[in-house]
Amino acid sequence: MHAAVVAVARAPRISRLASIAAVSIRGGERARARATLTRAASSGPMAPIVELYARVDEKLPADPASTPADESHFRAIAPYMNAVEPRHLAMEPPSTSRRSSEDSEDSARPAQGFFSQLLGRAKSSSSSRSPSRSRSRASGIDCVNLHDSHRFSMCVFRFNDEGTVIPLHNHPHMTVMSKLLYGSLRVRAFDWADDDDDNPGTAPNVPRLARMVRDERVAAPAKAFALYPRTNGNIHVFTAVEPSAVLDILSPPYAIGCGRDCHYFEEVPFGVDGGRAPPGHAWLVEVDCPDDFEVERGEYHGPRFGSRSGR
Numbered sequence: 001m002h003a004a005v006v007a008v009a010r011a012p013r014i015s016r017l018a019s020i021a022a023v024s025i026r027g028g029e030r031a032r033a034r035a036t037l038t039r040a041a042s043s044g045p046m047a048p049i050v051e052l053y054a055r056v057d058e059k060l061p062a063d064p065a066s067t068p069a070d071e072s073h074f075r076a077i078a079p080y081m082n083a084v085e086p087r088h089l090a091m092e093p094p095s096t097s098r099r100s101s102e103d104s105e106d107s108a109r110p111a112q113g114f115f116s117q118l119l120g121r122a123k124s125s126s127s128s129r130s131p132s133r134s135r136s137r138a139s140g141i142d143c144v145n146l147h148d149s150h151r152f153s154m155c156v157f158r159f160n161d162e163g164t165v166i167p168l169h170n171h172p173h174m175t176v177m178s179k180l181l182y183g184s185l186r187v188r189a190f191d192w193a194d195d196d197d198d199n200p201g202t203a204p205n206v207p208r209l210a211r212m213v214r215d216e217r218v219a220a221p222a223k224a225f226a227l228y229p230r231t232n233g234n235i236h237v238f239t240a241v242e243p244s245a246v247l248d249i250l251s252p253p254y255a256i257g258c259g260r261d262c263h264y265f266e267e268v269p270f271g272v273d274g275g276r277a278p279p280g281h282a283w284l285v286e287v288d289c290p291d292d293f294e295v296e297r298g299e300y301h302g303p304r305f306g307s308r309s310g311r
Contacts, residue, residue, distance in 0.1 A: 047303040048088045052080040053147060053154065056249055057306075060152055064251045065258065069175040074226040077249070081179040081224035084247060089144075089302040093182040094160065094243045140164035142298035147306035152251040154306070158298055159183065159240035167290050168237040168265045172200035175251050177226045183244025184219035188212075189233025193281060201263040207271050207283035210235060217241060235265060235284065264289050 046054065059076045061067040086092055140161045146154040157166065168188075190210035202208040213233045219241075227233045238246070254260050265284040269276060277283050300308075 048080070048083045048085070049146070050303050050305045052077070052084055053305045055080045056152060056154070056251075060251050062151075064151055064175070065173070065260075068173065068229055069177075069251045070228065071226070073175070074177055074224075077177060078224045078226075081177060081247065081249075084179060084181070086181045086245065089146075089156065089181075089247075089300070091144075091156070091158075091181065091245060091302070093245075141166065141294065142296040144298040144300045145308070146300065147308060148253065149307060150252065152249055153253040154247070154249050156181065156298070157238075157246045157248060157295075159185070159238070159244045159246075162240055162242050164240045165293075166238045167293055168235060168267070168284070170200055170235045170263050170265070171227065171229075171250065171254075172234075172260050172263065173229050173252075174234075174254070174260060175226060175228050177224060177249040177251075179224040179247040180218055180220045180222045181245040181247055182220045184217055184241040185244050185246070186217050186239040186241055187214050187233075187236060188239075189214040189227070189236035190282060190284065191231055191234055195230055200259075202265070202284065202286040205285065207268050207285045209271060209277060210282050210284045212280050212282060220244070262289075 056077055059073055060069050061073070140159065141164050142158050142160065144156040144158065146156065159166075190212055193209040193211045213231075214236070225232075227236070252260065254262055264287050266287050267282045268285050269283065271277065271283045304310075
């Protein structure tokens with residue numbers, strides 16, 4: 001298939017994202033969050049997830065949109081991420097692929113907040129067209145929102161069945177820190193070969209060369225890892241080898257109109273000149289959010305902190 005005739009549907013992404021509410025820090029929110037941390041500290045050691053929130057709030061840049069978090073910030077935060085276990089969030093690996101009726105009832109409501117940037121609606125699907133565009137089963141993935149602010153967001157993505165996929169997507173101008181809480185995932189990740197961070201996507205139907213930086217299975221317990229605006233696999237796809245959960249910290253979060261919209265991609269065999277990608281590389285072309293991709297809202301029963309401290 002020559003790149004000049006690559007046929008890719010590109011319905012406007014904004015139609016899927018228009019319902020997302022802008023996130024802002026309202027007066028008193030930070031004070032309430034710090035009061036919650038003070039009360040937790042006075043009654044004994046902080047829960048590891050609350051301690052993680054406190055350290056992230058302390059260590060991240062004041063304005064990560066203009067000064068992105070880098071490896072030094074990740075090194076300061078990683079030990080606190082590594083200390084978090086599923087039980088600290090009142091979560092546990094599912095004994096079967098069937099979720100509890102409580103989670104099923106709650107997840108019938110659509111995803112809210114920043115993570116609905118990755119929202120799709122499940123439809124019947126044929127087999128995958130490429131390694132980076134596999135099928136995501138209906139109700140196979142949910143997202144538990146832990147905290148939202150203009151500086152950072154925290155959440156847990158739960159892959160409730162083997163084979164569920166978060167398709168190939170990017171995090172433009174963002175740093176993302178991740179910790180696999182349980183299970184195992186296949187992680188396939190890329191960075192743009194031309195290192196043009198000002199252009200997070202591709203021109204319509206025009207493949208762009210990406211450098212593969214990761215293609216491996218990650219199994220819990222595993223150390224936290226991070227991706228940055230230009231390095232460490234900013235474009236990636238997660239495929240569940242078994243039921244799994246990933247704790248994510250995004251700084252800054254996705255934001256429409258601020259250069260931080262979520263772009264989706266798939267791998268194609270040929271570039272603009274009809275040639276194949278060199279070893280360790282792949283041609284990627286931007287696509288619309290896959291119709292068979294769905295993220296549902298998960299219920300959270302763990303310690304409250306940050307933007308959720310008053311809920």
